[in-house]
Amino acid sequence: MHHASPERDAWSSRIGFVLAAAGSAIGLGNIWRFPYVTGQNGGAAFVVLYIAFVLLIGTPVMVAEIAVGRHARLNPVGAFRKIAPKSLWYMVGFLGVATGIGILSYYSVIAGWTFGYFIKTVSGTFSSSITSDQSVIVFTNFVSNPIQAIFFLFVFIGLTTLVVMGGVSSGIERWVKILMPILFALLLILTIRSVTLNGAVKGLEFYLKPDFTKIHGSTVAMALGQALFSLSLGMGAMITYGSYISKQDNLVISAAWVCFFDTMIAIVAGFLIFPALFAMGLDPAGGPGLVFVVLPTMFADMPLGAFFGAGFFLLLTVAALTSTISLLEVTVAYMVDEKKWHRKSAALFMASLAFILGIPSALSFGGVDWLSKIPGIGLGFLDLMNISLGNYSLTIGAFLISVFVGYKWGIHAVRSEIEEYGNIFFFRKIWTFLIRFICPVAIFAIFVYIVVTKNYF
Ligand code: PFF
Secondary structure: OOOOOOOOOOOHHHHHHHHHHHHHOHHHHHHHHHHHHHHHHHHHHHHHHHHHHHHHHHHHHHHHHHOOOOOHHOOOHHHHHHOOOOOOHHHHHHHHHHHHHHHHHHHHHHHHHHHHHHHHOOOOOOOOOOHHHHHHHHHHHHHHHHHHHHHHHEEEEEEEEHHHHHHHHHHHHHHHHHHHHHHHHHHHHHHHHOOOOOOOHHHHHHOOOOOOOOOOHHHHHHHHHHHHHHHOOOOOHHHHHOOOOOOOOOOHHHHHHHHHHHHHHHOOOHHHHHHHHOOOOOOOOOOOOOHHHHHHHHHHHHOOOHHHHHHHHHHHHHHHHHHHHHHHHHHHHHHHHHEEEEEHHHHHHHHHHHHHHHHHHHHHOOHHHHHHHHOOOOOOOHHHHHHHHHHHHHHHHHHHHHHHHHHHHHHHHHHHHHHHHHHHHOOOOHHHHHHHHHHHHHHHHHHHHHHHOOOOO
């Protein structure tokens, strides 16, 4: 039984929500972003921080967002406005909508590369053995071609728009159910190949043996940002998806499953990338090109490599698609609920904005010089977007959401939302402690620390 209005979409079952939310969470964040950020931040010690943040901050904020969404049955702006009318809390929703467009814009650039690499693999670019040096050249040529980068960005945003125009539940649930398990199986097979390469041990050491002296400056902020990004938290994606779930579901259990699946995939991706990377003698701090350089080199040199390679890039494209759908959906839900736009026009409008905003990101890998290294900042445009929105904006959002749920809306309201239909609120006391004290205080402390040390990225 759904209490939704006839126009409001709904997941068909608890498993439907878990699948869609896992589809949002699992994406490039796990397989592209996690390994390269881990590589840039020293390896195992970063992984320890990341896991701690998933447990102490990510999981409680996940419960909080879903509860807000299901209670209000609205987009983030509407949800804050409904729960706290005549206050400024709805601004947190706006921050989320803006962040959603911004992340969608650059995320789709990387997703476009993924799709491009699928086509490259199928068309035989990596069929004969290539060295890692050659793979770097293929990558650099590919991403610095402006027409190509913009073309793939367009294709990818177009795909996302088509799905969102049709409504969320019908497409995603079905795709995720079939394709995510295949992606996981493929990851495991490829990981076995990676860890058995000559010289893989050094990569395992880098990934598993923490050296806490490597933690300094922005490392902690990066680990927190990565945890939030990977779980799709801090911008209302889970508020939006939560607004489509049934009152009968135990949302604590659903939240826990999503966090568990997402973290598993990220950890396995590390086992896939680092052994192969060290076996090839590459630099773990190589940045956003990491997976696009390491994996094709590995595929080129393994039995049925073209088959596994094509499968991998195709499934990663789908995983990215189920994430961009949620990014676009946040902004579309806002336009539909609050501005009474039609779903189709809202999707077209927001996607066009994201496409235009994505162009400088698409040109920031050699296509246009000053975008590749912005004067005075030293980062490329995409990197800058990725850090400011994918880390800091989500972190600020998560801070505000935890304060809102812990103090404004209040623990009792959450409790009745969760227990209303006789469900058990597992770990209620621990959750209360985490959301009221640990989340806001830890996030605040991290901000003070990076501001004081001026170590932003
Ligand atoms: N969680 C997605 C990933 O790991 O690829 C990215 C993402 C989706 C971030 C939706 C934020 C969001 F709201």
